[in-house]
Amino acid sequence: MKGRRASLELEEVSVLFGGQTRALNGLNLRVGPGERVGFVGPSGAGKTTLLRLLSGTQRPTSGAVRFNSQDIKQLSLGQLREVRRRIGTIHQDLSLVPNLRVLHNVLAGRLGGRSILGSARLMLFPPPQDVERVHEILEMVGIADKLYERTDRLSGGQRQRVAVARALFQEPSVLLADEPVSSVDPARARETVELLVDISQRAGLTLCMSLHNLELAREFLPRLVGLRDGVAIFDRPTDRLDDRDFYSLYELENRESTDVAPIPRFRVV
């Protein structure tokens, strides 16, 4: 997987939904090959939209999104698919096919670039070495015994591991994860973040992860981008961020109009 490293870049990117909702506003961002970055900020800040831009599934209203210095807007559909193949995403809602087995959900990660016949063969009669590889990855994420289980029979935490496994089986250069711990208990959350960071580090993957949990973000990610109302409030190495930065991310609006001191909506650690 090394040698297939990739960089991502946003230049003055804005995203408008329905001509009025400004999800992102003039964002600049560069994530170098093998870098690990966390996106933090309140709900509605634009984290999901940012990750969708980076995965080439959201078109910027203005500005440029670049994958390895190629502007995604300039790509043909085939080239865009090629770029998407190199980006593995763990979606917030997991986006698995519930009535397929774990094996098939993971295999589906590597459909890109195959002919219809080739993909039918992969899904219906998977070659032993592919099954072997899926098994290896499931072992790595800790659910090897679920290979032939139907996905909707698994717990939330196990399903999330399937989503991680699908992204890894894709053998991407970039790993994107949208709130990968929103659906699991705290102990599991820690494990999952640690796993994603560890894998990215070992394989030299570029990792971008949005996280609600500031504690985990500060512990595991060397660089954090704070988003609020579609604007980056900060973008710095984590060791140069302090509690006040995070406070400004979540502080209440219209502070001037209130007499009493604002009560933070989130306990900042």
Place this chain on the structure above:
Amino acid sequence: MWLPSLASVWSESAWLRAWRSGIGWRGLVIGALAVAGLWAAVVLDLDPRDLVPGPGGLAQGKEFLSRAFKPALTYEADFVPEGTQPLPFKVLKAVRTTVIFAAAAISLAVLGGLILGSLASTAWWFEDPAGGSTRLRRVFLRSVAPVVYGGTRVLISLMRSVHELLWAVLFLAAFGLSNFAAVIAIAIPYTGTLAKVFAEILDESPREAAAALRAAGASPAQVFLFGLLPQALPDISAYAFYRFECALRSSAVLGFFGYPTLGYYLAASFENLHFGEVWTYLYALIALVLVVDWWSGALRRRFVA
């Protein structure tokens, strides 16, 4: 004279009040339906007394019903030629032909329904918000997609709007008593119905998994086959099985036109007033439908639950 007084009672505000207090659209629709029903009854000259049978009819009806508990196991005719196979064999043969006609028709219809239903589903063209260099794709989405989609919808409606018995009459006139024509007569409207329902099932299937596969670089065909179709398949097969039951009934009824299915023998026995045999054939048909119902239920439990 009463008009002005009515107008004063039902002043504008009174109308509005009545409307707000619940006459509303629902009331209007119910009222319109009641009026339409009455009008239809008057136009058609419907008279409940028509339902009272004459004395001959009454006796025949009684006899027919009385045979419900005594279906025939042997022929009721006074003269049965030497070498005629026993009645149960004949019934089984009729059942077999009925099943074969229905199975052939439903196989064709499922195949056609999957193809047309996929084309008539919007799932293919659900928006790709990134879309790359999209000029070609935009042209495609604005011109080709609506033509394919709309054209398929029209074709489906045409197939559906003519009943299988009418298709059978048409084909009978054109090709004579051909088995293939009978199968096609059932298959055409069934293809239309299956396609319409398959398209709706596909359109209502969750699209998150499909979007995820697309985000991983899969082509639209792959997204459709492996992200969307698997989730729609349980409903699709359940509906196909239900339509197979319907096809069995259609196949039986085609016998009235001379095809060797249950309907053919049923009609013959009825005309000869052999009511016991009629019941035997009816029970065979009911048993057939029940067996298919049980079978589809068992398959569903195995694959879906």
